[in-house]
Amino acid sequence: MSKTPTRTSGHPVSAKRRATSRAARASDPKVVSAELPLIKLNRAERAAERRQAIIDAAMEEFISRGFAATRLDDIAKRAGVAKGTIYLHFKDKESMFEELIRTAIVPLVARMQGPPPASGTVRDLVEAFALNFIKEIATTRRGDIVRLIVAEGPRFPAIADFYYREVVSKGLAGMRAMIELGIARGEIRNANLAKFPQILVAPAMIAVIWQSLFAKHAPLDAVEMFRTHLDLIFGERRTA
Amino acid sequence: MSKTPTRTSGHPVSAKRRATSRAARASDPKVVSAELPLIKLNRAERAAERRQAIIDAAMEEFISRGFAATRLDDIAKRAGVAKGTIYLHFKDKESMFEELIRTAIVPLVARMQGPPPASGTVRDLVEAFALNFIKEIATTRRGDIVRLIVAEGPRFPAIADFYYREVVSKGLAGMRAMIELGIARGEIRNANLAKFPQILVAPAMIAVIWQSLFAKHAPLDAVEMFRTHLDLIFGERRTA
DNA sequence: TGACGATGACTGACTAGTCAGTCATAAATT
DNA sequence: AATTTATGACTGACTAGTCAGTCATCGTCA
Structure with missing residues (x-):
């Protein structure tokens, strides 16, 4: 009882030097x-x-x-x-969080649209895109934002909605376009892939999650994994 | 807050009558x-x-x-x-949470080991396994447990460790064994796949996350997606 | 069999503490 | 001096965890 019902939040540092800050x-x-x-x-x-x-x-x-x-x-x-x-x-903690996620996504997306479609095969296009994603997001602090969205999304419908609208649907549409181009050019055999662009990016997403959960148990070479994945889609590569 | 002396045991759950005491x-x-x-x-x-x-x-x-x-x-x-x-x-909230996740994983894994390796091609094996996963986990409340682990894992290293040890590493080892069998039998062309069993399960994991975040925006046919994914690995299927 | 004290599962008011959000006051700027 | 911006002590709501007390069940004995 003799505790401190008064002056509760007493940070020990209370030196009266406001100018200090x-x-x-x-x-x-x-x-x-x-x-x-x-x-x-x-x-x-x-x-x-x-x-x-x-x-x-x-x-x-x-x-x-x-x-x-x-x-x-x-x-x-x-x-x-x-x-x-x-x-x-x-305004408050909640809107701060939502605004944060929202503004964090912008550079995330921007970073993905940086490299213009270099000339070359569709595979090169996709590979460049994915490698960029892995380098800029999956293996950096930014990947944690993605994980944060997965974690908090269900409790912040506004965020999940925004994320779907601004990132997921657009990203998938872009992927689909690339896949269709690949199909048209004969680089991609399986025409059904266009129905599930998610398959194309799945390993990259897995890499994001893997990094933040299991990196210390077993490091994952995301780039090599993704190249292997592309081999499945485009056929064996020449190798290096 | 003030009016709750009455105890209201009428909750959706089991709520035995004994609370009336x-x-x-x-x-x-x-x-x-x-x-x-x-x-x-x-x-x-x-x-x-x-x-x-x-x-x-x-x-x-x-x-x-x-x-x-x-x-x-x-x-x-x-x-x-x-x-x-x-x-x-x-003991307390934290150990309760950890124990909960731990015990929840057991039936999760058990459910995955149900169907014994039916005779047939490796593709049939993998397909049966994945379809089981999708039916039993990805599209049910159990999938949320997986998402919960992804969400809280970084803050509960004990849980992430346990999950990696008991589920991930074992699961990947099993996948790798199947992949190697597929390679040995000539069903799988790309030998590098054995180095990244994650690729095999990636679409299934994506399906889990998709369900809890975006199902209402755009439903995802996880089964058909996975079949398409298998086509990439094993080659086009006869279709139906 | 029935009465009765012992047991411990269960309860919920309570303690001790936390933290989002406020606001009187002070500093900086005009 | 007036106005704008920043501060951090403070408040009030909320919650993890406790514990003295209750009572259904159980063992024991007449």
Whole structure:
């Protein structure tokens, strides 16, 4: 009982130096982008910078803890801002999470549309695309975003909907187009594949999941696996 | 929150009549002797029954909310027991979760080992196996357990470890054996497939995830998809 | 067989703590 | 000085886990 019914959330650090945060930010070689002169940033720039810091921190926390177990206090601390600042940028935890996933998907997709359809066989096209996916997503922190969507999707229908609409359906349509091209050119034997573009990307998705769950038990050579998969679809490759 | 002294045992689950004890005795003791075959169960039997009720309820809650967002109060209510009763069977929330997943995996694996290797081609073997998987797991509530493991695995290394050891590594070994048999018999052309048994099961895993995330957006014929996938591996089938 | 105390399964109010969100105050900027 | 932006102490709602008490069941004995 003699516990502390009063002053509950007493963070031990409570030194009365509020300027500290700011001073620290200035000198701290933290996350802040390398603004060389570190000269005056106007308000809009600062706000944008902090917002980004919050987004980065939140992404990190959500990825490693999931939505429910993530504490806003931790996000604030990691971002180097006070908790209240978060509420200057986001309505609440939930909409913050949804907006985060949403904006995270954009560069994810953008990254996938980077390399323009290089001339060559359809197999080259698909291979370039998949290798890009594996290099940029499956084997990086970004892959965790995909896993996060799988994990939290059922509880955030808005996210699952958005993800399906903006990524899955478009991605599959693209895959289907490539498959049909392959069929038309005679590179792909099985015409039914066009009905299930999922098959084409399945190993890549598996690689994403594998990395975050079992990488430490048994490393997986995602690139070689995908090449083998392409051999099944396009026929044995010449080898190297 | 204030109005819950009445105990409301009317929940969809088993909810034996026995929960009536206190409240009913206090208010209307006579009504009790209504119907209910109420087979005599001794203490041990009852305990086992309640334990099972708790397990079922917990599984349901964990699947639909995830570990962190699940409330023990809800599990208790769904199981028709008091919260304290849970602690007669499990040490705490975390070990309860781990034990749940662990015991859930056993029938999952058992269900996969049911049909003995029927005589026939390797393709028939694999197809029977996969169709069984899709029917028994991918398209049922059990698939959600798999998704739950994917979702919570990174935060429960013990679960990921166990799952890898008891399911993944064994399953892949079995797949590899089948693939090697297929190669030896000349049914499978690409010998590299034995290096990546993951490819064989990838579409089935994708089906599991698809069902829980996108089924309502676009239903997926997992069986036909898998057959198409087998065509890639074993060569075109006669069709139907 | 029936009465009766012992047992322990079960209960749920309660404790101790957590954390999302608020807001009075202070710093920075205009 | 006025206004905008940031802070972090604080609040209130919520929850994992506890435990003193209850009562159905069971063993024992008349």
